[in-house]
Amino acid sequence: MSAEVETNTTMRAIVQRVSRASVTDYKTCVCVCVRACVRACVTVGEEQISSIGRGLCVLLGVSSEDTQRDADYMVRKILNLRVFEDPSGRSWSQSVMDRDLEVLCVSQFTLQCVLKGNKPDFHLAMPAASAQPFYNAMLDAMRSAYRAERIKDGKFGAYMQLHIQNDGPVTIELTSPCGSSDPRQMSKQRKEKTRSHSGRETDAPGSPQDPNASSRVDGGVSSERKL
Amino acid sequence: MSAEVETNTTMRAIVQRVSRASVTDYKTCVCVCVRACVRACVTVGEEQISSIGRGLCVLLGVSSEDTQRDADYMVRKILNLRVFEDPSGRSWSQSVMDRDLEVLCVSQFTLQCVLKGNKPDFHLAMPAASAQPFYNAMLDAMRSAYRAERIKDGKFGAYMQLHIQNDGPVTIELTSPCGSSDPRQMSKQRKEKTRSHSGRETDAPGSPQDPNASSRVDGGVSSERKL
Numbered sequence: 001m002s003a004e005v006e007t008n009t010t011m012r013a014i015v016q017r018v019s020r021a022s023v024t025d026y027k028t029c030v031c032v033c034v035r036a037c038v039r040a041c042v043t044v045g046e047e048q049i050s051s052i053g054r055g056l057c058v059l060l061g062v063s064s065e066d067t068q069r070d071a072d073y074m075v076r077k078i079l080n081l082r083v084f085e086d087p088s089g090r091s092w093s094q095s096v097m098d099r100d101l102e103v104l105c106v107s108q109f110t111l112q113c114v115l116k117g118n119k120p121d122f123h124l125a126m127p128a129a130s131a132q133p134f135y136n137a138m139l140d141a142m143r144s145a146y147r148a149e150r151i152k153d154g155k156f157g158a159y160m161q162l163h164i165q166n167d168g169p170v171t172i173e174l175t176s177p178c179g180s181s182d183p184r185q186m187s188k189q190r191k192e193k194t195r196s197h198s199g200r201e202t203d204a205p206g207s208p209q210d211p212n213a214s215s216r217v218d219g220g221v222s223s224e225r226k227l
Numbered sequence: 228m229s230a231e232v233e234t235n236t237t238m239r240a241i242v243q244r245v246s247r248a249s250v251t252d253y254k255t256c257v258c259v260c261v262r263a264c265v266r267a268c269v270t271v272g273e274e275q276i277s278s279i280g281r282g283l284c285v286l287l288g289v290s291s292e293d294t295q296r297d298a299d300y301m302v303r304k305i306l307n308l309r310v311f312e313d314p315s316g317r318s319w320s321q322s323v324m325d326r327d328l329e330v331l332c333v334s335q336f337t338l339q340c341v342l343k344g345n346k347p348d349f350h351l352a353m354p355a356a357s358a359q360p361f362y363n364a365m366l367d368a369m370r371s372a373y374r375a376e377r378i379k380d381g382k383f384g385a386y387m388q389l390h391i392q393n394d395g396p397v398t399i400e401l402t403s404p405c406g407s408s409d410p411r412q413m414s415k416q417r418k419e420k421t422r423s424h425s426g427r428e429t430d431a432p433g434s435p436q437d438p439n440a441s442s443r444v445d446g447g448v449s450s451e452r453k454l
Contacts, residue, residue, distance in 0.1 A: 014241055014398055014400070019388060077345065080345040081342075081345055081347070082345050082346045093346075108396055110396075110398055110399055111399070118307040119309045119320075120308070120310065120319055159395060160395070160396065161246060161392055162393040162395075163390075163391070163393075164389075164390070164392075165390050166389040166390075166391060167388060168337070169286060169335055169337075170337050171335050171337055172340050173241070173338060173400065174342075
């Protein structure tokens, strides 16, 4: 089957407004099965990695074409997106920073998905070696643009359980404009880029890249990455 | 400020692979405050609307331009998307139907978001009067293509808490190809459309439309919708 539909050439973030969110991984116990002579890996419980109260849960998918400008744009938009009400109850008027709320950000290479028939393929995601420093630099940029203790993270590349209490629900997709091939978006980007380097919104993450997609550089098709 | 970046002209679904998911709404108690002479609406607890075990949690955003073809495509892709491992542990090889798992589908007009600066605007979402029957027809199509008892729903248009245990995490964005203006997507759509009406994937939802976006038809700007 030929590739279809889901062409992704920009950074993507799925932003969920949450009442609370947390990330856990499984504590596992490698034990010897008494019946068969093989080892079995048994899940014995969950261990919390981090958690937030009210705020935003952000799933962030970095593409191989993303640059510093995409990172800058995305950090700015996440922190300034108006999805909270103001003290008088007016909806869509305040950002996570305005309300002094928290952000839980988790790397999610599966957002860089191209469907081949019904099978996801992730070759558009940024390769492993460069992805983790890129992502970490974005977290650092968020921390310095807002308050470090308000920005939480998962374990990069680990198999985790992400517990989300989506409040509303309210879910917004953000895409960075830099790599867009849509002419309508391109013209709008230019206006946005002109506006972007002033006031509270400015803050540049360091440098490039997402090893969530780590198995991709180890050969094999992109979709062989397990999660 | 002029509109920017997030142009959405197709149906959008955010599909999260979950260990479990549920929807609750708040039972509220309208009571009289003994200190001030005003009424206060107090949340006293949560009431579960529906829940699933392992499967998919789907947030579905219908646009005003969506047609029956978009609905058909999306139903087919959700049910056939290969995000589960097979019994031998091979990743990305089986669908929710292959594994006999569940789907929790919730309408989410906020996915049809255009940012105006940092403020979401939802004028691209399908208007209220037509959106609910459209969405309900999609649910019906999913139920008849799979098994009715495996497809769960929220309360359309209600303020809810959506509890998601994202397993991985694995999050895939699906967009229906019919309204795409990207030439690369258009050519791929044609191939897809040719393939689409055979085998397990076929199943057409009834007719059009999402009153989650209900306040939009009541005048005022789209972003005045509360959630």
